[in-house]
Amino acid sequence: MKKKFIVPVILSSALVASSFTATNVLAQPTDKTWNENANVPIFVKEKFAKKRTSSNASNALDYLEENEKKTGLKNPKKNLKQKETEKDSLGMTHVRFSQTINGVPVEGAEVVVHYSENDELVSVNGSHFPGVEEEAIDTTPSESVMKAVQAAKKAVEAPEQLEYNPVSELVVYPFDGENHLAYKVNVNFLGEKPGNWFVFVNANSGEVIDQYNAIMHADDIHQSVGTGVLGDQRKIHTTKENQSGQGTVFSLSDESHEGLEGIYTFDANDGEIMTHHSASWKDEYLRPGVDAHYNSEQVYEYFHDEHDRNSLDDNGMAIISYVHYGDNYNNAFWNGRQMTYGDGDGLFMVPLSAGLDVAAHEMTHGVISNSANLQYRFQSGALNESFADIFGTLVDADDWEVGEDIMGPDAKEDGRVSLRSLSDPSKYPVNADYVPYGNGEGKYPSHMDEFYDLPRSLDNGGVHINSSITNHAAYLIGEEIGKEKLGQIFYRTLTVYLTPTSNFSDARKAAIQSAVDLYGEGSAEAAATADGFDSVGIYE
Template sequence: MNKKKMIPVILSSAIVASSFSAVNVLANPSDSVTPITEQSQKNWNENSNVPIFVKEKYAEKFPSSNAKNAKAYLIKNEKKLGIQNAKHNLKVKNVQKDELGMTHVRFHQTKNNIPVEGSEIIVHFNEENEVVSVNGHVNKNAETDFVATTSSVTSNEALKIAKSSVSAPVKLEYAPSSELVVYPFEGKNRLAHKINVTFLGDEPGNWFVFVDATTGEVIDKYNALLHTEGIKKKHHKGVGNGVHGDLRQIHTTLEIVQGEGASFKLYDESHDDLEGIYTYDHNTGELFENESSSWKDPYQSPAVDAHYNSESVYEYYLEEHGRNSLDDNGMAIVSYVHYGTDYNNAFWNGRHMTYGDGDGEFMVPLSAGLDVAAHEMTHGVISHTANLQYRNQSGALNESFADIFGALIDEDDWEMGEDIMAPASKEEGRTALRSLSNPSKFPVSEERAPYGNGMYPEHMDDYYDMPIWVDNGGVHVNSSITNHAAYLIGEEIGKDKLGQIYYRALTVYLTPTSNFSDARNATVQSAVDIYGENSDEVTAVENGFDQVGIH
């Protein structure tokens, strides 16, 4: 096999993905998982993930926009909405009021007070306290199916089973999480422990494992590697050279340790209500440290870019959308650089960004790309909002929204990863990882090519119908269709308006199992909310999705 022909081709939660077995660092971890069953791609049948999208022609008015009145509306309109027993089966997840004066009440479907995985319904009030729309997904089978209510398998036992199933190390960097859920899989609802295990190492993972709470069987799993005392601190402005030699103005911290002197470190705690921005050296596990405020050593360059880009992305979300960090609650923004050896990848592992240095032939250090940083950090935003499941069309939307905001934040073009491509890549015509404007100019990996025409699709006619055990059902390939829709819309209305519409769709309307049609509905409705029913912006959104065959 000619190594030079196998250039990394896909942005993802692990920023690139490929099936090239000779270079393991290119592999999306989920691709190498042995399928639990060949029927896995049928895990959501037509009754376990039923979409709801109702716009009220004659809005029902309530005294106030709150969870109680939202529940009352759902109970009254069960038949119209196609839901059952809303009084007992729908539990409030959160209530959100936005800048337009609208209130959005999000419910989680439950069975015997246990959450049904992926099933959420959102009731939307306008500023007049009228219910104007309802959307989401409901599991109709959960209401009638018998599901065990108590677990025969303890959470500790389930954790051991989950760790073993994904070859997790004995020592984990982060405490795993465990939740009892009703999990729809292969036409059956089963009580399961939902285990999230996160770790680094040679094959890093952010695994979600579903362990049957009665038998201990691993039902399903997927990798969402969506990849001192006495110290005085003083905020300090420094400068440094990035990977490409750009002079960066960066915010650092001067630490003065009594009896030991002073040093400068790559962390920034100067932003109001933000825990901080921290940049670590993966080789040492420590924050980057320097004797002066001038960061010019080539070894420091990837860290300078990661630190600078993290602040740029943070400021975009704060200034454009009023969002305070990835969780909108000021969580720390953490990056690690110098990960692995010749590692042509970067990833968001559910907690922080990690960047490889590239091999110098195909890629340079991946922290050099502002769009790469924006892509990874947007995965963090997604996990704290719609939480799109990382498989099939919802997973493709997860990748697509990360790409779209990458292109919005790095606003010079519609390409992804153009700043991380090394000379050999450019010589062979691989000038970027992905293109929103012209997806089909780049090929997909050899493993994925047999499921389509070999190039990234830009229309549903070229959709890759892939099994769940290959690329989690095509999340890194089919995302280019919705990417292209966003490009077409953006060319009509501009990137600023595109960002407002897509951010609203992500944070207000989408739910974990949303598909491409749901995304169209959510995006159109967001344009209606912001710009009006018959606005040019709504027309542009509808035309953009029409042109890629999403209805």
């Protein structure tokens, strides 16, 4: 039987219904599974005469059913399952669907139907895998979940003791030209090589199909005062307790925010919430914890005050940080559940919790996981990293650099005064292993002409490298309209329009549409957004 490449079709934000290939406008990853020959046809945009009745999802499916030829979605009433419906601050309603086969979700395939404040259907975007519906896919697994979890743990060399139990889900997984019935197993652990692995195990043979690590590397409430890593004085919320045999103890536990479960900062050395005998947190060992605790609250307040978002999941989930992780560990990461900060080696980096933009970067990964959930590979992964960088510079709004407060003396002496620059990405070189895949100059790219065509095995296909292209677009837009408006546009882009497999072209269209939603058709903000993406070579 001849194999067919299964590629996602993107319903994008162009105002026309004609189709064209992504390869016409963007450099593409070498992994054909992801998007070579992937069509990017339409962001269906029109007024839908029929108003919503009691079932918004029902009317959305009616529209999709009537417009199969326009969208390419076959039998949507059978193959789409409502995921969620949200009404935003503009009064628009957004109905998000997952593509399914016999009720089993197709990995990465989501379609979003958007209604105006007047209950008119105005647009549809997202991605789906055409042809999957026509294949005879047996969605009854013959292997058990337990065996799949064991296979996943073995594949990623997980330690025997895990901080969290693996989570599994049965999915249809289009990969390497075939549609597989698979268990998607999330294995999460710390240790010397921390992992937030997603492993796809064939639900019939028990063999591992694919895997990738999505570790994303950066009783009464009391007002305490602490000193941060760089000597800054911090006002932090702690909890005062009387413990038997220890007297009064203050802990880095903040439950002062209504509707938020809490902000908690742990010491990775003992796995316990950090405590101190005094309300004055000045000891050197405590300083990384003071910064992590303080910065977590600052990021929480930014998303709450600017975007009316209640924590990372918009539902008040606890914000958890670990400090003192590893030995001379020059990194920080979001592992799908918490922020973790190394202390640095003191030469190239100081303790990473010192950086407000680093905290904002890592916490934004949590926002992304609970909104667009951008897959952490190739262009969708680069968007994941880019949005984390962009919001890092919006929360820490003094400049357009990421990580300027965590660089050690040796790094500064060598000219590395930050991790990445949105204003001038090419000021820093990339890893030597990546150079052959770029234009030969070996610098972070700021234009699609400099795109790194990295394989899946290097930087997950360039998630930290090619992110600087959309970073630079955001910088150009922000310089034109200001950081506050940039934040509004990109937050809406992330939470309303992007889906797990969105690429750079989708992000452009979604950002422009978000600017139109917020500031109007023909507005200076919409024009600046288009110009920013044009300037870095990201077109429709």
